[in-house]
Amino acid sequence: MAAQSLASRTPEADPVSALHNLVLSSLEDDQAIETVSIPLEGKSSIADHMVIASGRSTRQVASMAQKLVERMKGELGRGARVEGLPAADWVLIDAGDVIVHLFRPEVRSFYNLERMWAFGEAPQPPNPAHA
Template identity: 80%
Template sequence: PLAGKTSIADYMVIASGRSTRQVASMAQKLAERIKAEFKRPVKIEGLPTADWVLIDATDVIVHLFRPEVRSFYNLERMWAFGDAPAPPPVPTFTDED
């Protein structure tokens, strides 16, 4: 919850995808689902490059990142004002994954 930290939204979700293609797909499917199930207007930013995609669903903000970009910006720490753990380490994937 963002209570007491900002008035832009009530909640923020931060998640990662393995690639720009996966981040873009996650964003598109999530936006479709929010529109269909919650009947909310949805705005999407960053979809063309899909390194960092922001979905604004009015009272919920969703950030979708590639792992390296998530680690670089470290939004968890910024929005928690120091009371959140560091973001998860950047995973390494092999061809077997």
């Protein structure tokens, strides 16, 4: 498969990739910690990508979420549903094709969404019938 140049990638040509790339670049610009993107296409109908990242404080988490929503609206004309912004321990941004979870590190560690969405990549518990 030939690599597609960034210049030829337009939101009209591939809106999901454009949204996903915007999310990742926005989080990088805002110095998110441990950003992980989990591909969901073909595994779940809720979205094509789930992005999980952390901020050092509730203030950074809230700022990253607000800037991301503004960038999605300004650059792609896409709105998003946002939950958890007042407390900013865990902010969920549902942009349809991409779902973003922003956490404080302690909260992220507690919920461990990466493990929950591993889809067979996590070790299976032993089967007592074969022990």
